[in-house]
Amino acid sequence: MGDRYDVIGIGNAIVDVLARAEDDFLVRHGMVKGSMALIDEARAEAIYAAMGPAIEISGGSAANTVVGLASFGGRGAFVGTVKDDTLGHVFMHDIRAAGVGFAAEPFTNGPSTARSYILVTPDGERTMNTYLGAAQLLSAAEIAEDEIAAAKVVYLEGYLWDPQNAKDAFVKAAKIAHRAKRAVALTLSDPFCVDRYRDEFIALVKDGTVDLLFANESELKSLYETADFDGAVAALREIAKLAVVTRSEKGAIVVTPDKIEAVEAFAVDSVVDTTGAGDLFAAGFLFGFAHGLPHATSARLGALAAAEVISHLGARPERNLAELAREKRLLL
Amino acid sequence: MGDRYDVIGIGNAIVDVLARAEDDFLVRHGMVKGSMALIDEARAEAIYAAMGPAIEISGGSAANTVVGLASFGGRGAFVGTVKDDTLGHVFMHDIRAAGVGFAAEPFTNGPSTARSYILVTPDGERTMNTYLGAAQLLSAAEIAEDEIAAAKVVYLEGYLWDPQNAKDAFVKAAKIAHRAKRAVALTLSDPFCVDRYRDEFIALVKDGTVDLLFANESELKSLYETADFDGAVAALREIAKLAVVTRSEKGAIVVTPDKIEAVEAFAVDSVVDTTGAGDLFAAGFLFGFAHGLPHATSARLGALAAAEVISHLGARPERNLAELAREKRLLL
Numbered sequence: 001m002g003d004r005y006d007v008i009g010i011g012n013a014i015v016d017v018l019a020r021a022e023d024d025f026l027v028r029h030g031m032v033k034g035s036m037a038l039i040d041e042a043r044a045e046a047i048y049a050a051m052g053p054a055i056e057i058s059g060g061s062a063a064n065t066v067v068g069l070a071s072f073g074g075r076g077a078f079v080g081t082v083k084d085d086t087l088g089h090v091f092m093h094d095i096r097a098a099g100v101g102f103a104a105e106p107f108t109n110g111p112s113t114a115r116s117y118i119l120v121t122p123d124g125e126r127t128m129n130t131y132l133g134a135a136q137l138l139s140a141a142e143i144a145e146d147e148i149a150a151a152k153v154v155y156l157e158g159y160l161w162d163p164q165n166a167k168d169a170f171v172k173a174a175k176i177a178h179r180a181k182r183a184v185a186l187t188l189s190d191p192f193c194v195d196r197y198r199d200e201f202i203a204l205v206k207d208g209t210v211d212l213l214f215a216n217e218s219e220l221k222s223l224y225e226t227a228d229f230d231g232a233v234a235a236l237r238e239i240a241k242l243a244v245v246t247r248s249e250k251g252a253i254v255v256t257p258d259k260i261e262a263v264e265a266f267a268v269d270s271v272v273d274t275t276g277a278g279d280l281f282a283a284g285f286l287f288g289f290a291h292g293l294p295h296a297t298s299a300r301l302g303a304l305a306a307a308e309v310i311s312h313l314g315a316r317p318e319r320n321l322a323e324l325a326r327e328k329r330l331l332l
Numbered sequence: 333m334g335d336r337y338d339v340i341g342i343g344n345a346i347v348d349v350l351a352r353a354e355d356d357f358l359v360r361h362g363m364v365k366g367s368m369a370l371i372d373e374a375r376a377e378a379i380y381a382a383m384g385p386a387i388e389i390s391g392g393s394a395a396n397t398v399v400g401l402a403s404f405g406g407r408g409a410f411v412g413t414v415k416d417d418t419l420g421h422v423f424m425h426d427i428r429a430a431g432v433g434f435a436a437e438p439f440t441n442g443p444s445t446a447r448s449y450i451l452v453t454p455d456g457e458r459t460m461n462t463y464l465g466a467a468q469l470l471s472a473a474e475i476a477e478d479e480i481a482a483a484k485v486v487y488l489e490g491y492l493w494d495p496q497n498a499k500d501a502f503v504k505a506a507k508i509a510h511r512a513k514r515a516v517a518l519t520l521s522d523p524f525c526v527d528r529y530r531d532e533f534i535a536l537v538k539d540g541t542v543d544l545l546f547a548n549e550s551e552l553k554s555l556y557e558t559a560d561f562d563g564a565v566a567a568l569r570e571i572a573k574l575a576v577v578t579r580s581e582k583g584a585i586v587v588t589p590d591k592i593e594a595v596e597a598f599a600v601d602s603v604v605d606t607t608g609a610g611d612l613f614a615a616g617f618l619f620g621f622a623h624g625l626p627h628a629t630s631a632r633l634g635a636l637a638a639a640e641v642i643s644h645l646g647a648r649p650e651r652n653l654a655e656l657a658r659e660k661r662l663l664l
Contacts, residue, residue, distance in 0.1 A: 048425060049425075053390065053399070053425075053426040053427075053430045053648060054422075054425070054426060054429070055388065056387065056388035056389070056422065057387045058385065067385070085418065086418035087418060090386075090388065093380060093381075094385040094386060097351075097386070098384075098385045312644075312645075313645075313650075316385060318352070318645075
């Protein structure tokens, strides 16, 4: 089969619609700051009508990650579903132009391409309202055995656990990967997503379906329903082969059965928009992981990519990450 | 009638599709760096397929200007035409969300909403390729007498001189404005646009159709087919009641029959993308002009808005310009 890809990402194919907003906008519209809420088309229209001037830029958690991986020089592919509409073409153009393989044909019928209406508050925090649309059509039919087996790592979004069909796709991909002796990575995605599927996510790690787990601090706390970070890390260590927990400006920790390694964050002049921070951290870590770098170096690559993406609007890197990593002497 | 608006802008309603590119991309695709070229749909598709990952953000020269005016706290309206499609809705949302009046109904038939494929080179210079689409449907029918007469200034793009119907709209708007004792402002838009309509633009200033002319250095040189900037300024002074010539980092000059005043540019840490620099300069100047400020102050407001817009991607301001002007003590 060969290692055609370093990472194949499977996730929701989404175009982000980003606008700045004050905190009271979130309150007035019943949004939980920092989280992702699934919305229907009517609420999407109401939010869009109320929000300020926006920019449109391709997003989607796992898609952002493989685009980041490609920017490091890695070989990535993405599996997700869009409609044959304007935003679907925007999504397809952007991911292919970033050098990521995307083979799927857009659907000619059904709901329109997914959008996430993202409000960025003055502190740089993003609050997401996602209309899944055509992304919900992702099913096991989209999972091609030869593609999955050709990637060193298959990377899955926790968000996939929401629609039943996407969950089937997730499970199929994980099985193919393991049969082909590939690694399966999962990001927990969002504390509310964790709240919806806590037991299932813990089981996926415990039973070895997931070889590499990404979580941020609030997702990990949600996983163990605790405010005690160290306790949650200790509990995670009992079950995880490899886990990376990101902690914003406090950096990240890499958790394995024999040790816990902490790495520092990179300083950022001004946090403009945190959209994509976790996705880009995963991009850097996965690049290092797929290339056999030490976990601490991989985590620093992740921290570097996260620092780049939070310094501007949008969840896709504006700088070439390989070049940036060479400037910082993380890569040769 | 009353002063319902400070400025009503008339122009092409365009959504920008912005991507970074190296200089050799421009060469390979036969683009003239720094200019605007009109393209057909086939070339639009070819350019889009070749260009890198992009962001979509509302644009259009006069539209950018009235959005900038609104950000200064001015009352603006915009006249332009879009189709009832995804990008048309993006354009309408963004201009209304910026607080600008936009009354037109989108067309349900005909060409799709205009896009400009903008390549931003590492020096921050933008090169534009515009598919006019539905913007070409702008005609005298869209010019409502009561709207034009209710604005202190009607602001027109030189780009409107390209399609015959838009030229008719331009002429009609100018006549209404003058009958209502309003000022007519024109931006020369682009040196190649000037080259196409040199004699007509000079006649518009000479015969008093245009009360206030905006040009940048290369447009002014193109107008008089000379490399001699001072000579061109002297020639302009012979015919113009009021003209403002922008000179990038050298600031701007305000030309009237009795004097020439120079104002400085604002320093910019890093020029990210010059898209919209001239449009936003005009926004600041027009805000000051409509509020009876001295020309030099108005020009400094223009310079401030231009500095803001070139410090990030896209031609719409990210900061509130009134707030920025108060920080710089240009407004109370």
